[in-house]
Amino acid sequence: MVAITDRAAQPASRFRFILDRREVLGSLLVAPAVLYVLLLVGLPFLLAVYYSVSAYTIYDPSWRFVGLANFRQIIQDPVFLQTLGNTFLFTFGSQFLGLVLGKFGALLLLRPFPGRRIVRALIILPWAVPIALATVAWEWMFDSLYSVINWTLIALGIITRGDAPNWLGTPHLAMLCVIVVNAWRFFPFAIVIFLAGITAIPQDVIDAATVDGAGFWRRNYQIILPMILPIMAVGLIFGIVFTFTDLSIVFLLTNGGPIDATSVLGFKGFQVGIVSGDVSHGAAISLFMLPVLFFVVIGMLRFIRRREI
Amino acid sequence: MPRIVANAARGLSFYGAVAFFVVLSAFPFYWMLITSLKTNADLYSVTNIPFWFNDAPTLEHFRYLFEQTLFARWLLNSLIIGLCVVAITLVTALPAGYSLARMTGRNGEALGIGIFLTYLVPPTLLFLPLSRIVADLGLQNSMWSLVLVYPTFTIPFCTWLLMGFFKSMPVEIEEAAIVDGCSLLGAFIKMAIPLSLPAILTVVIFTFTLTLQEFVYALTFISSSAQKPVTLGVATDLIRGDIFFWGEIMAGALIASIPVAIAYNLFLDRFISGITSGAVK
Numbered sequence: 001m002v003a004i005t006d007r008a009a010q011p012a013s014r015f016r017f018i019l020d021r022r023e024v025l026g027s028l029l030v031a032p033a034v035l036y037v038l039l040l041v042g043l044p045f046l047l048a049v050y051y052s053v054s055a056y057t058i059y060d061p062s063w064r065f066v067g068l069a070n071f072r073q074i075i076q077d078p079v080f081l082q083t084l085g086n087t088f089l090f091t092f093g094s095q096f097l098g099l100v101l102g103k104f105g106a107l108l109l110l111r112p113f114p115g116r117r118i119v120r121a122l123i124i125l126p127w128a129v130p131i132a133l134a135t136v137a138w139e140w141m142f143d144s145l146y147s148v149i150n151w152t153l154i155a156l157g158i159i160t161r162g163d164a165p166n167w168l169g170t171p172h173l174a175m176l177c178v179i180v181v182n183a184w185r186f187f188p189f190a191i192v193i194f195l196a197g198i199t200a201i202p203q204d205v206i207d208a209a210t211v212d213g214a215g216f217w218r219r220n221y222q223i224i225l226p227m228i229l230p231i232m233a234v235g236l237i238f239g240i241v242f243t244f245t246d247l248s249i250v251f252l253l254t255n256g257g258p259i260d261a262t263s264v265l266g267f268k269g270f271q272v273g274i275v276s277g278d279v280s281h282g283a284a285i286s287l288f289m290l291p292v293l294f295f296v297v298i299g300m301l302r303f304i305r306r307r308e309i
Numbered sequence: 310m311p312r313i314v315a316n317a318a319r320g321l322s323f324y325g326a327v328a329f330f331v332v333l334s335a336f337p338f339y340w341m342l343i344t345s346l347k348t349n350a351d352l353y354s355v356t357n358i359p360f361w362f363n364d365a366p367t368l369e370h371f372r373y374l375f376e377q378t379l380f381a382r383w384l385l386n387s388l389i390i391g392l393c394v395v396a397i398t399l400v401t402a403l404p405a406g407y408s409l410a411r412m413t414g415r416n417g418e419a420l421g422i423g424i425f426l427t428y429l430v431p432p433t434l435l436f437l438p439l440s441r442i443v444a445d446l447g448l449q450n451s452m453w454s455l456v457l458v459y460p461t462f463t464i465p466f467c468t469w470l471l472m473g474f475f476k477s478m479p480v481e482i483e484e485a486a487i488v489d490g491c492s493l494l495g496a497f498i499k500m501a502i503p504l505s506l507p508a509i510l511t512v513v514i515f516t517f518t519l520t521l522q523e524f525v526y527a528l529t530f531i532s533s534s535a536q537k538p539v540t541l542g543v544a545t546d547l548i549r550g551d552i553f554f555w556g557e558i559m560a561g562a563l564i565a566s567i568p569v570a571i572a573y574n575l576f577l578d579r580f581i582s583g584i585t586s587g588a589v590k
Binding site: 034274 | 323326327330331333334335337338340341344352353355359360397400401402404405407408409411412413417420422424426427429430431432433434435436437438439440441442457458460461464465468492493494497518521522524525528529540541543544553555558559562565566569570572573574577581
């Protein structure tokens with residue numbers, strides 16, 4: 001009886017002894033997360049890189065190596081060059097607009113006033129609500145016939161029904177629309193980032209600057225701005241990554257059209273790789289995002305490292 | 310007297326600016342609400358004032374949505390996907406976050422940053438190979454493919470969030486438990502986890518909302534209507550040919566938006582401190 005319990009207890013205690021070593025238990029606890037990410041992010045990433053230098057399509061799933069031929073073909077396609085330009089315009093246009101709106105919105109919300117909590121809750125909405133659903137609402141607002149925006153403009157006498165714009169059917173207007181919707185989606189994020197940065201500044205720093213004779217502008221641009229720069233950069237990095245690689249707004253609002261006027265990299269990769277089944281060219285198109293992501297990651301690392309100092 | 314006028318003007322321009330931001334943010338949602346409650350005759354008229362009801366409001370679109378479309382099924386799909394992803398995320402991210410905060414030293418710091426950076430790898434870069442992996446596993450056109458893939462962004466994000474939380478938690482509590490005879494693992498399970506319930510709640514809420522917001526993977530992997538999550542179903546499945554069912558689409562979008570909007574407002578501050586914890590001390 002005693003012998004049996006002893007034998008059962010011995011392996012268990014040896015097991016426990018191993019688990020009580022910090023580095024062993026530490027690696028065991030972190031292993032599932034690392035494995036998941038390696039298998040479903042790392043491996044697919046390598047696969048994407050290989051697709052881009054192969055002749056793989058869903059009709060001919062061969063792994064034949066073709067070198068940089070896919071990239072060469074893509075670069076010679078004028079539609080792709082337009083897509084590349086659109087992606088930059090879309091990203092930086094909407095980030096700039098979002099930051100400007102965000103800065104003004106943050107200045108307003110910084111000041112206490114009755115109903116501020118409700119106002120903040122309403123302003124957060126564009127960023128909180130699933131973007132696909134909000135985009136569909138915008139699509140309905142930009143409708144060619146029943147657009148509420150056009151109705152308002154007509155009612156105000158700014159335009160007549162005859163020359164009411166077809167928002168999503170005209171190349172430049174369609175580009176403007178996707179930029180505005182994306183900026184609309186991101187400005188609440190910019191607001192909360194600004195607010196988080198400004199409220200993290202100790203009040204005595206600002207008081208000290210005031211006592212030392214710094215005026216409004218000097219306080220704003222020589223004290224506050226440098227102090228919120230890191231947090232702003234992190235916000236901007238998120239904004240750039242998620243805008244540069246996005247496809248949902250373009251897919252739902254304009255489907256890349258009219259005639260590729262709003263096509264962006266993520267959308268083109270989807271069109272070529274998934275819809276047409278030309279996986280290798282689709283992967284090559286998507287990989288054009290990498291250089292931008294690379295710079296962004298370097299920027300991110302710099303700001304994260306600051307914490308350790 | 311001029312001072313009063315100047316003050317009034319300043320107040321007016323302040324509240325004017327606030328009103329501008331509120332209208333800008335909330336109008337599309339007001340538009341969802343009013344569209345979902347209007348009769349079709351009222352909706353599709355270019356002369357009616359669009360901002361208010363010209364006919365009596367109706368619940369017809371909601372009735373149609375629940376009785377004639379798969380909307381209820383999509384809600385259920387989203388719920389199942391969300392709960393499964395929450396479970397996978399908690400089981401992996403909780404020990405990982407704890408381990409990276411407490412046990413692995415400087416290597417842990419680098420590993421933590423590495424895991425977080427994978428959050429920045431976009432779906433539009435991975436969807437081609439992932440759709441092949443999903444097909445090889447026999448999951449194409451099934452919502453279980455999303456249960457498999459969504460943790461690729463929820464695990465990095467939540468590991469980072471939990472790592473920050475555990476770092477801010479005093480280590481003395483666990484040390485005391487170990488001195489009292491608790492094992493290392495026991496200290497994590499019996500002391501650290503119960504104390505981190507607020508952080509766990511945040512992780513649950515954010516994982517769930519992230520799965521509701523996701524669109525790209527769902528669009529890529531799932532084409533049969535009955536398997537769609539609610540975001541994809543509402544955005545792509547309520548269109549017949551060229552006809553948009555605007556009343557139904559807006560009703561569905563509204564129902565799916567409300568829980569996410571509430572959750573975000575309640576947990577916003579934790580979300581922000583999660584993603585910016587690298588930048589502010």
